[in-house]
Amino acid sequence: MADALPIRIQLRIVTPDRELVEGEVNEVSIPGKEGYLGVLPGHAPLLTELHSGMLTYRQDEMDFHIAIHWGFAEVLPDRVIILADTAERAEDIDVDRADRARHRAEKRLEHPSEDEAEIQEAREALRRAICRLETARHAKS
Ligand code: ATP
Numbered sequence: 001m002a003d004a005l006p007i008r009i010q011l012r013i014v015t016p017d018r019e020l021v022e023g024e025v026n027e028v029s030i031p032g033k034e035g036y037l038g039v040l041p042g043h044a045p046l047l048t049e050l051h052s053g054m055l056t057y058r059q060d061e062m063d064f065h066i067a068i069h070w071g072f073a074e075v076l077p078d079r080v081i082i083l084a085d086t087a088e089r090a091e092d093i094d095v096d097r098a099d100r101a102r103h104r105a106e107k108r109l110e111h112p113s114e115d116e117a118e119i120q121e122a123r124e125a126l127r128r129a130i131c132r133l134e135t136a137r138h139a140k141s
Helices: 095-110 116-136
Strands: 009-016 020-026 027-033 035-039 046-049 053-059 060-078 079-089
Touching: 009 027, 009 060, 020 053, 027 046, 027 060, 027 079, 027 116, 053 116, 060 116, 079 116, 095 116
Parallel strands: 009 079
Antiparallel strands: 009 020, 027 035, 027 053, 046 060, 053 060, 060 079
């Protein structure tokens, strides 16, 4: 007899500093490099690079949002493992700090140096800041 399909996903989200999430969820939306990837139990195995974006998971009818920045996701039928460079829960995002980071990055891009690496770094900083600001809007009060 074929194995029964899993009905939940074991989700683990870790950064080099900490573990943010370890638990059973119903579904996950992952900001992959090729776009958002919706994962339900029983998904085909895959490995994908992450983009800067908002990860959402559903647990007991509630949605939770996390800003994640780069890294990798491993998807298995009953498990999703996210290894992100940095990650913050919507509720933990310091909006003033992200706003300051956005202004700094915008200023750097208004008067860009000749150095392509510096311009790229400012673009990444801007992307992280915008992602944090957007994710923070989904914070549960
Ligand atoms: P900043 O210039 O404000 O430090 P950054 O984008 O350079 O922003 P990162 O290097 O991506 O910051 O992150 C450094 C650490 O600070 C990480 O642990 C990250 O999760 C955390 N962090 C960065 N910005 C915020 C924020 N606005 N709210 C909460 N945590 C943050």
